[in-house]
Amino acid sequence: MKLMRIEKRKLIELVLVVGLSLTLTLVTGMAGFAQDKISLIFRQNDSPADATGLSEAVQEFDRKHPNIKVQYEVVPWSDALTQFVREAGVGGGPDVLQLAFVWTMDLAKAGTLVKLNPLFEKYPLPRGIDDFVALELGKMGDDVYGIPWTTDTFAMIYRKDFFAKAGIVGFPDDSWSHFKEVAKKLTEDRDGDGIIDRYGFAFPAGSGPTGGMWFLVNYFIWSHGYTFMKQNGDGTWQLGVDAEAIAEAMRYFNSFFEEGISPRSLIAVDSWGDPEILHGLAKGDFAMGFMPPQSFRAAMDANPQAPLASAQVPAGRVTRRTHLGGRTLAINKNTKHLKESWELLKWMCSEHVFETYYRQQFSAQKTLLEKVSYASEYEGYVKLIPQAQTFYEYIVSPVRVQTMWSLTNREFAAVYSGQKSVERASKDLLEAIEEALQEATGKS
Numbered sequence: 001m002k003l004m005r006i007e008k009r010k011l012i013e014l015v016l017v018v019g020l021s022l023t024l025t026l027v028t029g030m031a032g033f034a035q036d037k038i039s040l041i042f043r044q045n046d047s048p049a050d051a052t053g054l055s056e057a058v059q060e061f062d063r064k065h066p067n068i069k070v071q072y073e074v075v076p077w078s079d080a081l082t083q084f085v086r087e088a089g090v091g092g093g094p095d096v097l098q099l100a101f102v103w104t105m106d107l108a109k110a111g112t113l114v115k116l117n118p119l120f121e122k123y124p125l126p127r128g129i130d131d132f133v134a135l136e137l138g139k140m141g142d143d144v145y146g147i148p149w150t151t152d153t154f155a156m157i158y159r160k161d162f163f164a165k166a167g168i169v170g171f172p173d174d175s176w177s178h179f180k181e182v183a184k185k186l187t188e189d190r191d192g193d194g195i196i197d198r199y200g201f202a203f204p205a206g207s208g209p210t211g212g213m214w215f216l217v218n219y220f221i222w223s224h225g226y227t228f229m230k231q232n233g234d235g236t237w238q239l240g241v242d243a244e245a246i247a248e249a250m251r252y253f254n255s256f257f258e259e260g261i262s263p264r265s266l267i268a269v270d271s272w273g274d275p276e277i278l279h280g281l282a283k284g285d286f287a288m289g290f291m292p293p294q295s296f297r298a299a300m301d302a303n304p305q306a307p308l309a310s311a312q313v314p315a316g317r318v319t320r321r322t323h324l325g326g327r328t329l330a331i332n333k334n335t336k337h338l339k340e341s342w343e344l345l346k347w348m349c350s351e352h353v354f355e356t357y358y359r360q361q362f363s364a365q366k367t368l369l370e371k372v373s374y375a376s377e378y379e380g381y382v383k384l385i386p387q388a389q390t391f392y393e394y395i396v397s398p399v400r401v402q403t404m405w406s407l408t409n410r411e412f413a414a415v416y417s418g419q420k421s422v423e424r425a426s427k428d429l430l431e432a433i434e435e436a437l438q439e440a441t442g443k444s
Contacts, residue, residue: 036067037067037068037069038067038068038069038337038340039068039069039070039071040068040069040070040071040095040096040335040337040340040341040344041070041071041073041093041094041095041096042058042070042071042072042073042094042095042096042097042344042348043073043074043075043080043084043094043096043097043098044072044073044074044097044098045074045075045076045077045080045098046074046077046098047076048074049297049298049301050294050297050360050361051074052357052358052360053356053357053358053359053360054072054357054358055072056357057347057348057353057356057357057358058070058072061344061347061348064347065340065343068340068343068344070344073094077100080098080099081100081103084097084107084112084332085107085110085112088110088112088332088333088334091334092334093112093332093334094332095331095332095335095337095340095341095344096329096330096331096332096335096341096344096345096348097329097330097331097332098149098327098328098329099146099327099328099329099330100327100328101134101137101138101148101324101325101326101327101328101390102137102391102395102401104137104138104145104146104328104330105137105138105139105140105145105395107145107330108138108140108143108145108146109140111333112332112333113145113146113330113331113332113333114145114330114331114332114333114335114338114341115143115144115145116144116145116146116147116330116331116342117142117143117144119338119339119342120144123339123342123343123346125147125346125349126346126350126351127365127367129144129147131365131366131367132147132148132364132365132366133148133151133324133364133365133366133385134148134151134324134326134364134390134392135148136390136392137328137390137392137395138328138330145330146328146329146330147328147329147330147345147349148326148327148328148364148365149326149327149328149329149348149349149363149364150326150327150358150361150362150363150364151324151325151326151327151362151363151364151385152292152293152294152325152326152361152362152381152385153292153322153323153324153325153381153384153385153388154212154215154216154219154272154290154291154292154313154322154323155290155291155292155293155296155310155311155312155313155322155380155381155384156171156173156179156288156289156290156310156311156312156313156314156380157281157288157289157290157291157296157299157308157309157310157311157380158171158287158288158289158308158309158310158311159281159284159286159287159288159306159307159308160307160308160309161306161307162186162198162284162287163186163287166185166186168182168185168186171311171312171380172314173311173312173313173314173315173320174314174315175314175315175316176220176223176252176314176315176316178314179314180252180255180256180261182200183200183201183256183261183287183288184200184259184261185200186198186200186287186288187199187200187260187261187287196260196263197285198284198285198286198287199260199261199262199263199280199285199286199287200256200261200262200286200287200288201256201261201262201286201287201288201289201290202262202266202276202277202280202281202286202288202289202290203216203253203256203262203266203272203277203289203290204266204269204270204271204272204274204277204290205253205257205262205266205267205269205412205413205416206266206267206268206269206270206271206409206413207270207409207410207412207413207414208270208409209402209405209406209409209410210270210402210405210406211269211270211271211409212270212271212272212290212291213253213408213409213412213413214404214405214408214409215290215322215323216253216290217249217253217408217412218323219313219321219322219323220249220252220253220316221241221245221246221249222316222319222321222389223313223314223315223316223317223318223319223320223321224245224248224316224317224318225316225317225318225319226240226241226242226245227240227241227393228240228241228394228404228408228433229393229394229397229399229404229437230393231393231397236441237397237398237399237437237441238437239430239433239434239437241430242430243423243426243427243430244426246426246429246430247422247423247426249412250411250412250415250422250425250426251422253412253416254415254416254422257416264416267413267416267417270409272289272290272291272292272295273291273294273295273298277289277291277295277299278295278298278299278302279299279302281299281306281308282299282300282302282303282306282308283303283306284306290313292325293310293360293361293362293378293381296308296310296377296378296381297360300377308377309376309377309379309380310377310378310379310380310381311379311380312380312383312384313384319387320384320387321387321388321389322384322387322388322389323388323389323390323391324385324388324389324390326364329345329348329349331345349363349365351368351371351372354368354372355371355372359372359373359374362374362378362381362382362385366386369382369385369386397437398437398440398441399433399436399437399440400436403433403436404433404436407429407432407433407436408429411425411426411428411429411432412425
């Protein structure tokens with residue numbers, strides 16, 4: 001009996017030891033599994049209102065990929081470029097990140113981004129790389145470093161109630177002159193006190209170096225067959241516009257102030273998102289405006305009852321043209337998980353994400369722009385994007401875009417304020433750009 005008790009005790013001890021060993025093995029194995037879970041960082045730069053649904057899209061990606069955990073980061077546009085450059089320089093930064101179209105090429109040249117050709121060749125995008133607009137802004141030669149993600153442009157905004165009351169059927173997008181005629185008709189002294197209290201058109205006419213006048217000027221001259229910079233067949237560059245064409249644009253926009261169609265207070269406004277413009281449209285102080293979709297949403301939010309809609313910009317003598325802005329998605333050169341980062345990038349570009357989570361932004365894919373249903377208020381933007389062109393030619397020209405932008409706003413504002421005549425300002429603008437071109441190319 002004593003022997004049996006000893007054997008029984010040894011058996012219990014053996015079972016306990018084996019059980020403890022199995023427990024330790026299981027815990028260690030689970031810890032190893034947890035450590036094997038891949039962590040990625042996805043970074044975007046838009047405000048919460050403009051990025052609604054993105055965090056939910058990331059969460060669904062996590063559920064579909066249980067071996068991956070994505071951290072969702074937000075860095076404001078004002079800090080995004082400098083922060084990424086700083087992080088990339090020391091081996092850090094997010095795995096997948098949102099970039100402005102115009103940043104991608106410079107970051108690729110700096111060696112901070114992954115060349116994506118091998119990835120989309122091995123793991124293709126659903127509709128192929130050619131379905132994306134503005135791809136040239138994410139390329140160096142034939143090498144792709146950024147996938148166009150979302151796109152936008154500027155459109156005309158108008159109050160449908162004012163159009164209906166004035167008996168105006170359809171938006172006057174057939175010509176710039178017709179547009180002005182309607183804007184003048186909509187300008188009104190509503191209370192009969194001799195003071196205009198509803199203006200026909202609101203636009204940012206300030207002289208600031210990044211102000212919105214630059215976009216309107218380009219739309220106008222492009223529609224008449226001109227451009228600020230033009231590359232010749234031999235690779236050299238020259239101005240693609242003359243003083244007469246610039247003077248025509250100056251006279252046209254200045255006439256809105258001279259004829260009381262736009263208030264002179266706008267000469268001090270640089271931003272299309274300025275409260276004077278947004279709240280003016282919302283309250284009914286303006287019948288029409290000019291802005292990107294983000295500002296349009298802000299105007300609608302300011303007064304949900306205001307019947308606002310978007311429309312195409314007017315056509316010129318040659319064509320109708322706006323600029324194509326937007327954002328790319330890229331992969332950080334420092335990522336340790338290239339294949340998984342590409343899977344995340346593809347997911348964020350998918351039809352499911354745009355249809356389910358991200359419908360306040362326009363896809364940079366031609367197919368999705370047609371397939372995804374957008375609210376009727378955005379009809380103007382949807383129509384304009386296929387007709388838009390990028391600033392690619394300006395970006396690759398010897399003259400910095402910011403130089404042309406700043407000079408253009410300065411000289412147009414000088415006309416509006418009466419500091420210069422149209423003849424003087426148009427000549428000064430082109431001479432300044434020509435001087436910048438000569439300096440950049442080493443010619444005198």
